[in-house]
Amino acid sequence: MPRKLGLIAVLFALTACGGTVSKDTAASPSAPSASPTASPSPTGPNVGGCFTEADGGIFSYGDGYTGVIMGTGPVGAVVSYERGGDVCAWRPLADRLKAAGYRVLLYDRSGAAAFGEDLIVEMAGRLRKEGVKRLFLVGGSIGGHMSIVAATRLKKPAAAVVSLSGFALAEEVAPLDVPLLQITAENDRSPTPSIVEEVARAAVDSPDRPVVIVRGEGAHASRLFETAQSQMVLDTIMAFLAKHDG
DSSP states (O other): OOOOHHGGGTTTTOBTTBBBEEEEEGGGGGOEEEEOOOOOOOSSEETTTTTTTTTHHHHHHHHTTEEEEEEEEEEEEEOOOTTTTTGGGGGGHHHHHHHHOEEEEEETTTTOOOOOOOHHHHHHHHHTTTTEEEEEOOOOOHHHHHHHHHHHOHHHHHHHHOOOOOOOOHHHHOOOOOOOOEEETTOOSSSSSHHHHHHHHHHOSSSSOOEEETOOOOOOGGGGGTTTHHHHHHHHHHHHHHTTTO
């Protein structure tokens, strides 16, 4: 993958069997630039009003929901956002993934209460049918939680899982036998950093399970992309994927 060696360097301090890495605001790159002026809502096929056919292939599923598959290539990721969140908030990561040569699937749930690992497994199958050979599961909050559970139920193993501000019960994460990256803010209270570290310890069969705590922040899940440390968070995710993309 492009820039693979440079990205892997970001994770030089993460141990092969887990461990915590603290990231301080002072050590992070400059704060993200101001958001551009909002564009008019698209009138054609779109996902959440922000992903259109200019970004990738739009598809429909379920009861009137939509998704998009961006990029090309044999390595891809299914991105699942947090309950009450917004698929558009994951645009910073989606654009990085596409630019790095990954194929990425995002799907809108519009805040639907019914959400679980079965839907992620379904999306993983859809991406596999598009030609993806190595698959990552990425999610925020409940999206991260369900990505962990889904990874234990895939017929063909995922390459790794990334969870932002997610949680999993010990019995849910214990069967996980693929790498797991967890990122959470120091001042997040649901889950707290100590709970995230407990999840890592419970993932006894995961060969690589780093925990990154973003010091001085309280942002949850995709809100981390809006903080002064957004670049560090994105770089950490991309480095972890590059490390395990085959």
